[in-house]
Each structure stands twice: as C-alpha cells, then as structure tokens.
Amino acid sequence: MSNKTISQLEKKDLLKLIDIYAKNWLAMDGVWFQSIEKKFGMDEAVEHDQNAWKDFTVIEAKRIKVFLNLPEKAGIDGLKKALAFRMYANINEDEIIIEDNVLIYKTLDCRVQNARKRKGMEFHPCKSVGIIEYSYFAKTIDDRFACEALSCYPEITDDTCNCSWKFTLQVDQ
Template identity: 60%
Template sequence: MYNKYLAELSKEELLELIELYAKNWLAHDGVWFQSIERKFGMAEAMYHDEEAWKRFTVIEAKRIKEFLQLPENPGLEGLEQALHYRFYGNLNEHECIREGNRLVYRNRDCRVQTARSRKGMPYHPCKSVGIYEYSGFAATIDARIKCRCLSCFPDCTESPDGCVWEFYLEEE
C-alpha cells in the first residue's frame, strides 16, 4: 500500500520529500527529548532516549536490511551499505572509511548538536545513546559485528559537532 500522490511526483520531488520526511522525523525526536529535558532534567531525558533507541535502531536496521536484500551475515560491506540508508544519512554529512578489517563511520556535522549550539543549549551528551544506536544497528545487520566509540560528546577526541564509530567483525 502506498500514497497514490507519491506516484505522481518526479524523482527530484521524491528526493526532496525524503529529505523533508527525515527532517520532520529528527524534529519530532528532538521536541519530545527537549520536553522531557525541560520538565525532568537531562538524566531522565537520556534514560528515555536510550530506551527509545534500543528499540528503534533494530526496527530501522531490519527494514533497511530487508529493503537492500542483504544476506544473513553481510559483514562490514553490508553494514556500510545500510548505514547510508539511515534517516540520519539524509541529514548529516558522513563518511565510511574501510581500514583493513574495520569500518570507521564519521559523522562530520550533526544537525542535533548544531541546532543545540545555535539555540545556546549545551551539547547533547549522546555517547551513551550512540552506543545503543550504533551497536544495535550493526548487530541487527550482522550479529558478528561489534562497535566501539572513537569520539562522541561528551568524550570527544574530534569535533563535538560530530562523532566517530568503529565497527569490526568479532574474531571467531
């Protein structure tokens, strides 16, 4: 089932709409988080953010894996392909770099951190959420893949406007 109006749009219009949908999704994610943050504080907001990402990242990865028709264990190649199709892939400047038996995902400019900075808000301490998000996404694509954070707020070794994650196949 699909929206019949989408079939009438050009490829360019569909691409523009995908970006709009991604921005709307991220805006919704941000406004519910900030609502909890204002009323109950950052710790409570982080708890709920972590709980939501534990579930959402698996749903997102399963749907992308099915869409791309990836095999059961597609390895780092499959993960790299899937990472480009995440909602964030439409919003944040990112790159994937293969270095031997590892894949480094670098998010160069995070819309969340940029928006919080622009509004005079402190950076989102997203490392704990990112651990669930990226580890869960990778493990859903291929259960053998493990994830390690290389840089993410508040533990930045690079710019606080982005983050860096390393994926590798666990040796059997």
C-alpha cells in the same frame, strides 16, 4: 503504495520529500527529547532516549536489511550499505573508512548538535545513546559486529568530526 499523490511525483520531487521526511523525523525526535529534558532534566531525557533508540535502531536496521536484500551475515560491505540508508544519511554529513575488518563511521556535521548550539542549549551528551544505537544497528545487520565510540560528546577526542564510531567485524580465526 497507498498514497496516490506521492506515487505520482517525479523523482526530483520524491528526493525533496525524502529530505523533508528526514528533517521531520529528526524534529520529532528532538521535540520529544526536549520535552522530557525541560520537565525532568537531562539525565531523565537521556534514559528515555536510550530506551527509544534500543528499539528504534533495530526496527530501522531490519527494514533496511530487507530493502537491500542483505544476507544474515552482511559483513563490512553490508554495514556500509545499510548506514547509507539510515534516516541520518539524509540529514548529517558523514564519512566511512574501511580497513580490513574495521569500519570507521564519522558524523562530520551533526544536525542535532548544530540545532542545540544555535538555540544556546547544552550539547546532547549522546555517547551513551550512541553506543546503544550504533551497537544494536550493527548487530542487526550482522551479529558479529562489536562497536565502540572513538569520539562522541561529552568525550570528544577527534575535533575533525562531531562523533566517530568503530565497528569491528569479529571473524573466526
């Protein structure tokens, strides 16, 4: 580790720092998005968000996959483990449900939408971005995954969560 100050922290302080870093990461994501949104509008901001997530989510998934030492075909268990190590896992309350070759991932409480609501802003229409984000993340963990949005703004079909995603592991029959 190159930061000697951090390497000397106790576990409880390291955990607090992870929380701070995760919130800072999300703040940066929101600040650049809102900058484009204010100047060029929501459609332009979403287009850039999609482009950014297409690249970022693969980087994030690859690093997590190496960190967890997951095999190339990590399957349902690998995806479940990897989702728990995303930056979002430190920020949002989530739930994972597994049944056979399907994993349902729900964000029960979304920090992004909460912040936009608090500021009196229109909700982030995150479905199109989420399809890219979650599909690319899952396929990086295991290329056999198909991903679909079950409920995500602006198309909320499940009022028990902010969004819900279905990952199906497509295995040979």
